[in-house]
Amino acid sequence: MKLGLLLLATTLPIAAFAQSSSTTVNSSTEYPNTFSSGSANVQPFNNKARHFRDWSISIGGGPAFMVHSALKSIREDKINWGYNAYVSVDKQISHTFGLSLMYTRGETKQTGQLPGNPGISAGVATGTTQFDQLALMGDINFSNLLRRIDNHSPYRWALHGYGGIGLQGYRTSLHDNDRNRWSDNPKRTPLFVKQNLDINSIYYQFGVGLKYNVSPLIDVEARTMYLISGEQAFDGSGYNNSSYDPKAPTESGYRYTILNNRRSYNAWTVSLGVSFKLGKHLSHLAWHDPLQEAYYKTNVLENATTDLVVCEKGDADNDGVCDDWDRQLDTPAGARVDGAGVALDMDLDGVIDLYDKCVTVPGPVENNGCPIK
Secondary structure, eight states: OHHHHHHHHHHHHHHHHHHTOTTEEOOOSSSTTOOEETTSOOOOOSGGGOOEEOEEEEEEEEOEEEESSSSBSBOSSOBOOOEEEEEEEEEEOSSSEEEEEEEEEEEEEEEEOOSHHHHHHHOSEEEEEEEEEEEEEEEEEHHHHHOOTTOOSOOOEEEEEEEEEEEEEEEEEEEOSSSSSOEETTEEOOEEEEEOSSTTOEEEEEEEEEEEEOSSSEEEEEEEEEEEOOOSSTTSSSOOGGGOOTTSOOHHHHGGGGGSOOSOOEEEEEEEEEEEEESSSSEEGGGOOHHHHHHHHHHHHHHOOOOOOOOTTOOTTOSSSOTTTOSOTTOOTTOOBOTTSOBOOTTOSSSOTTTOSSTTSOOOGGGTTOOOO
């Protein structure tokens, strides 16, 4: 019992001293989440510590088509070409995920014909949709997500998946040869629908893109997106269900929904775009895989060959001490030297041991290092 108390009394001051040692770095407000010894290379993680860019601006455009709707852009006999153009501000959150704020403007042209006598009277109806969209979109980099860590090939291509939600505004028109035409007798007008860009018109989109890393500053990408409008009036065939009055339907617009009576009419876009990567660093986070970097550096170290050069300047006096650090470059042959290449003089009488006849007793040079009797 007494021995245990003695040991405890001895170890407690030692432990307390060790904890208060100035060589220990504890977690603090300066280095949060850091528990390390003082010998570690500790530095703050901020924008200056980054090794990559993570902002970019993208622009692009291409054709647009109305699909899965009453009036369609792609039919067996004809393709009605539209267009889409976008600009986005992109922020890469990690090497596998990013966010974009994207604005898109486009226009689709689509046609359709009613069955039976109404179709004969109206002929082929033509619809036009002009849309403006603002969306927050997520970006998953499948190539970084699935990339093998032992793949040392050049990394220039990447497959991306996109998905997002946003607000849209659109303006549609519907023309045919019957009720949806300009006429004074009887009074007829084409069908026009306008939806403002606000919270009442939410849409969704998803798609994929194949991106190529042209340079540290520029990427090019081929992208295709599917737009879910959530609106039955999006193709121009009729009013939005939220304003449709079943007791007083607008015959001119309502009838065309029988061609495809689904709740949401949707569009499809294909585009070719360019991304301009912002920042001063060499690589962008979308192309900067931290695991790949770590394994690459490990591989370099494992396969590095170090050529050790000894005595680069030689040993002119052959005393066994390289001239790189020899303090006496003309040591006589056969003389013993210290680590600095200086000839030994055991009795410090000014006569090196090689010539000293009395190595352990000081004496004048004239007497070969021996005392005069």
